[in-house]
Amino acid sequence: MSPSVLSPTPSPIAFPDVALPESARGLRHEVRAFLEEERALGTVLGRPDSWLAGWDPGFSRRLAERGWVGMALPVEYGGAGRGFLDRYVVIEELLAAGAPVSAHWVSDRQAGPSILRHGTEEQRRFFLPGIAAGQCFFSIGMSEKGSGSDLASVATRAERTADGWRLTGTKMWTGGAHVNDYAIVLARTDDTDDKHAGLSQFLVDLRAPGVRIEPIRLMSGEHRFNACHFEGVDVPDGMVLGRRGDGWQQVTGELAFERSGPERYLSTFPLLVSLLRELERGSATAAQLTEVGILTARLHSVRRLSLAVAASLDAGASPDIQAALVKDLGTRLEGTLVDTVRGILPTPADPHATPGSHPELLAFALLHSPGYTLRGGTNEILRGIITRGLEQH
Structure with missing residues (x-):
């Protein structure tokens, strides 16, 4: 029997069973x-x-x-x-x-x-x-117009100067850039045949000369995201994060933190809590309780996967593929939860209803729902990451 059979390489989508400490x-x-x-x-x-x-x-x-x-x-x-x-x-x-x-x-x-x-x-x-x-407070400077989840195609450039770097380009969907202090910005520092090489990360002061913030408003009218323009921003050498040219490896490791946490399945959880309160006021049917049970079971399952990634991060690992799987499953569940809640209790969504009421919370969740499967990488990109990981395995 070969050694590979005796000691198989762990699957890239293996999730250990994790118990929280006492x-x-x-x-x-x-x-x-x-x-x-x-x-x-x-x-x-x-x-x-x-x-x-x-x-x-x-x-x-x-x-x-x-x-x-x-x-x-x-x-x-x-x-x-x-x-x-x-x-x-x-x-x-x-x-x-x-x-x-x-x-x-x-x-x-x-x-x-x-x-x-x-x-x-x-x-x-x-x-x-x-x-x-x-x-x-920090923002993320990754995505760009025309590149989206394909981070290796970023056009933002950092050119060498006498005592640092000059940053030029535009980052899209930069959450909180209008109120935060710094951004970690991914930019091209070297031209190479390999598009994944030649990228570096910078710690950029969002109040520095040459930084211009342009609002991108949500469907609700809220100002949460921005187009962040870097118009010849001078960045000192001491604000390069990591080694020059290692930006791709660094940013993919960073995405494991971004994609795997409870926020990837709990964004719409308060709406489920609101539904349960509404059902308590009346007489819930067996069919309604069954739908609630299915949602709860799915939430529990994704939570177990997310918890396993947290344990891997705690151990110093970089569970990029597992994190991608958690985000794909979790963010799809968030959208499903909104649709299922509407089906269980067909209350009209009303953004002008009393704040905190079920109609108002439903409207809020609906207006935010287009972003659930987009931010942090689209589901199509995530499935590509998972597929490549399985193929390499």
Whole structure:
């Protein structure tokens, strides 16, 4: 029998069964108690898509005071040093409650871990304590017009200058660029035959001369995304993230953080909570309860997969393929949840209804739904990643 049969290579879509640590139970109760206090203040409104639409820097700072921002960052850089599984419990509770977490979301989810992994010591000392304190907020500068999920085709360029780089180009769908402090920008620094080579990442001050922000509004009229124009922006050498030319490898590793978390299946969870409250007021039929049960089972299944990716990240792995699978399954479920809720209880969606009422929350979720399967990579791109991973295996 060959060695490959005796010790087969683990499948790229293998998901280990993961149990949360015992400390998670107490942590979950702490977060729920905090959320009750915030509800009394009127800051937690139970809204869908709160990690995108709920920008409240004061709330982010109060979370940080409790050690719940930058939880996976080392203590020496201002973090809590608690790892990704404890962080998972906190963000799961925040998203389920529809808490306003978008101000610190990208900083905590991927900017901090990326700077920790690829940054210089000076960059870590400068950025990470501010991120963990809920005082330094990041955006993502990846997608461009005409390239979308095909990041290797980016046209933004960084040209060498005497003491740094000059950045020119436009990034699309740059969430929060009009209110955040910095962006991690992917740009071409070298021309090569391999389009995946010659890319580098930069830490760019969004208030620097030459940065121009143009709003891209959602169907609801909300200003969440932007076209971020870099018109000859000077970036010091000390703001190159990682090694020149390693941008592709760095950004694909970063996407594992972006694609696999609870936000990829819990964006519409507050709508399910609202549905259950509506059903409690009447007499739910067996058919309605069956549909709710199916949704709950699917949520539980995707949660188990997402939790396994968090455990892999905690162990220092880069589960890119598993993360792509979680996002594909999770974001499709988010859209299905909205459609199923409409079928279970055919209440007309009304964006002008009482805030927090079922018709208003339904309208909010519907207006945000086109983005669920787009942001972070379209499902078609994700399935290509999964297929290539299986072929290589």
